[in-house]
Amino acid sequence: MKPSRGQTFLIALILSAVAIAVATAVIVHGLTARRYHEPELPEAWAHRENPLRSDPESASRGRAIYMLKGCVLCHGAHADGKGSAAKGMTPPPSDFANGDVLKTHSDAWLFWRISEGKRGTGMPSWSGALTEQERWDLVNYLRRFEKR
Numbered sequence: 001m002k003p004s005r006g007q008t009f010l011i012a013l014i015l016s017a018v019a020i021a022v023a024t025a026v027i028v029h030g031l032t033a034r035r036y037h038e039p040e041l042p043e044a045w046a047h048r049e050n051p052l053r054s055d056p057e058s059a060s061r062g063r064a065i066y067m068l069k070g071c072v073l074c075h076g077a078h079a080d081g082k083g084s085a086a087k088g089m090t091p092p093p094s095d096f097a098n099g100d101v102l103k104t105h106s107d108a109w110l111f112w113r114i115s116e117g118k119r120g121t122g123m124p125s126w127s128g129a130l131t132e133q134e135r136w137d138l139v140n141y142l143r144r145f146e147k148r
């Protein structure tokens with residue numbers, strides 16, 4: 001049976017309504033996707049325990065890595081986020097000396113961040129460049145900046 005004019009019109013109307021809804025969804029998604037929501041610490045990383053003692057040896061190994069591998073370029077020699085490469089960076093590199101990053105996060109969280117980097121920021125992933133021990137040494141070094 002051939003559809004009547006009225007039916008054709010109705011189908012056209014429904015199709016355009018669907019098209020408009022899809023277009024709106026795409027635009028809204030495009031606008032909100034830019035506001036990237038930081039995921040929580042993934043389950044696979046949450047149970048990781050710092051295998052190293054937080055002693056001066058570990059911290060000083062961590063400091064050497066921090067200086068040699070480039071953390072210092074962004075996070076700065078005083079871990080205040082004022083490294084030479086930090087100018088104009090949005091968001092700026094974290095200030096560990098004064099911010100509450102260390103106070104509010106576990107070793108596992110810091111280890112995860114250093115390992116995986118932080119999407120949408122200049123923070124690279126280090127799991128390819130640094131061994132697990134080097135990354136835990138960095139955690140122990142950063143802890144030295146924690147205000148107690």
Ligand code: HEC
Pocket residue numbers: 066069070071072073074075085089090091092093094101110113114118121122123124126138
């Ligand atoms: C190219 C610049 C750059 C380098 C190099 C870099 N970082 Fe970052 N780092 C950032 C930025 C930018 C952030 C995100 C800050 C924010 O989200 O507010 C960040 C975030 C972090 C965080 C998470 C803290 C937070 O506020 O979310 C840790 C931990 C960290 N960096 C440690 C390191 C360590 C350790 C190294 C060296 C192995 C390093 N970073 C190298 C730029 C850098």
